[in-house]
Amino acid sequence: MITVLLCVHNGEIWLRECIESILNQTFRNFEFLIINDGSNDASFSIIKEYSFIDKRIRYITHEKIGLTRSLNIGLNESKYDWIARIDCDDLALPKRLELQLRFILEGDFSAVGCQSILINQDFSKKKKYLVPTKSSKIHSNLAIQKSFFSHSSVLFNKKIVLSIGGYREFFNKSQDYDLWLRLSEFSKLGCLKYFGVYLRDHKDRISSQDKGIQQRIYAHCANISHIIRTNYGEKYDPISNVSNNELPFFFDFVSKNLEASNILFFYEKLYDFKYKLSGYSLFIKLISIPNYFNNLELMLKLIKWILYGDFISKRIAKKWFKLK
Numbered sequence: 001m002i003t004v005l006l007c008v009h010n011g012e013i014w015l016r017e018c019i020e021s022i023l024n025q026t027f028r029n030f031e032f033l034i035i036n037d038g039s040n041d042a043s044f045s046i047i048k049e050y051s052f053i054d055k056r057i058r059y060i061t062h063e064k065i066g067l068t069r070s071l072n073i074g075l076n077e078s079k080y081d082w083i084a085r086i087d088c089d090d091l092a093l094p095k096r097l098e099l100q101l102r103f104i105l106e107g108d109f110s111a112v113g114c115q116s117i118l119i120n121q122d123f124s125k126k127k128k129y130l131v132p133t134k135s136s137k138i139h140s141n142l143a144i145q146k147s148f149f150s151h152s153s154v155l156f157n158k159k160i161v162l163s164i165g166g167y168r169e170f171f172n173k174s175q176d177y178d179l180w181l182r183l184s185e186f187s188k189l190g191c192l193k194y195f196g197v198y199l200r201d202h203k204d205r206i207s208s209q210d211k212g213i214q215q216r217i218y219a220h221c222a223n224i225s226h227i228i229r230t231n232y233g234e235k236y237d238p239i240s241n242v243s244n245n246e247l248p249f250f251f252d253f254v255s256k257n258l259e260a261s262n263i264l265f266f267y268e269k270l271y272d273f274k275y276k277l278s279g280y281s282l283f284i285k286l287i288s289i290p291n292y293f294n295n296l297e298l299m300l301k302l303i304k305w306i307l308y309g310d311f312i313s314k315r316i317a318k319k320w321f322k323l324k
Contacts, residue, residue: 002030002097002155003078004086007070008047009037011088014200015046021091023054027098030084032057035074038064043088068175072166075158083158085176089200090152096196100155103192109135110187111156111180113149114196121200129199133191139184142177143226144309145219151176153197160187170239170247171222173215178222185230211271213264220313221254227317238320250320257316266301269293 004022008015022032034051036044036059044061051057060077062070075083082101086092096114104112116129131147132138141148154176164182167175183189225239235241238250258264273292277285293299304311 001080002027002082002084002101003074003080003158004030004032004084004097005035005071005074005078006032006086006088007035007037007067007074008039008043008088009064009067010039010041010043012039012042012046014089015043016050017091018086018088019046019050019057021093022086023050023056024094025092025097026095027101030056030097031079033074033078034059035070036061037067037070038062066172068167068169068171071175072169075162075166078158081158082155083161084155085151085153086197087152091198091200092152093194093196093198095194096153097155099192099194100196103190104155104157107190108188109157109190110160110183111154112190112192113153113155114192114194116150116153116197116199117195118201119198126198128195131191133193135188135190138189138191141309142180142184142189143223144311145177145223145313146309148177148180149191150197150199152199156183165240168239170251171218174218174222177219178225181222181226185226211268213267216264216267217251217255217258220258220310220316221251223310223313224254224317224320227314228321231317232321236321236324238324253320253323254316257319258312261312262297263301263312266298266305269298270302270305 006018006022011018019032032054034047034057036047047057047059051059060073062073082104084097084100100112100114103109113131115131118127118129129150131149132141138148160183161179168178171178180189221239225237229237239247242250269292273285273288277288289302293302
């Protein structure tokens with residue numbers, strides 16, 4: 001009934017914990033499809049070891065092609081109707097699959113997330129990451145890049161996702177955000193109150209690379225694409241309806257507009273503020289704001305970001321539409 005989909009590239013450090021967290025689920029009727037994306041550490045050996053122990057594990061191995069293409073291979077090779085995602089550095093809590101499947105079958109949802117708990121490398125620190133549970137709030141948050149469920153927390157309908165083309169391979173990062181936006185245009189997304197995953201925060205996490213700037217740019221590409229589809233029609237989508245040769249031009253257009261408006265510099269400051277002050281009290285964070293957002297322009301961007309979330313993508317979408 002469920003395929004748990006895990007893609008791994010050099011994940012040996014936490015892979016065993018991740019695999020065992022899935023095998024220890026209270027819901028037992030699943031296949032565990034693991035895609036080894038060109039690992040050159042012990043990941044593949046670990047995967048094979050566990051496949052002998054538990055026959056629910058099936059694996060595919062190939063040269064490194066990246067997360068997005070690996071996910072699409074997994075979607076097409078999966079046996080069952082529902083796909084549960086997990087990343088190799090994260091852990092699923094025992095009742096996650098059971099509760100999500102019950103919830104999604106009782107409601108009219110294309111995808112369902114759950115609450116997450118952020119942990120550090122050695123599990124010595126934990127912090128709850130709360131996201132909305134009402135569909136209307138999930139959809140409105142997606143539209144402005146506010147908090148929503150993590151990729152590792154999701155159970156989704158395979159048939160519906162494949163019907164819209166799966167993960168779009170333009171996206172090296174933020175491929176999940178792009179998928180949720182596309183689903184939200186014609187179906188309902190939900191989220192449990194149950195804390196179903198541990199998300200491990202570490203220096204090699206995708207969102208931590210280059211202070212998360214590339215991921216931010218891809219997220220804006222996804223939202224601009226969404227805004228253009230919903231306002232002007234599917235045929236104007238700058239990602240779906242252009243040749244592969246034109247895609248870098250769109251990415252460059254978005255990047256340059258974000259840079260020209262100093263949004264990328266703001267994101268760097270925001271990253272520094274969040275990570276350097278992680279674990280400090282709210283009071284310390286508040287009095288530290290001027291140290292990071294140390295001029296009027298940055299302070300105004302912070303206020304707008306807190307109040308409105310993504311306030312720039314609509315403007316860039318209009319520019320792109322006029323250009324085309």
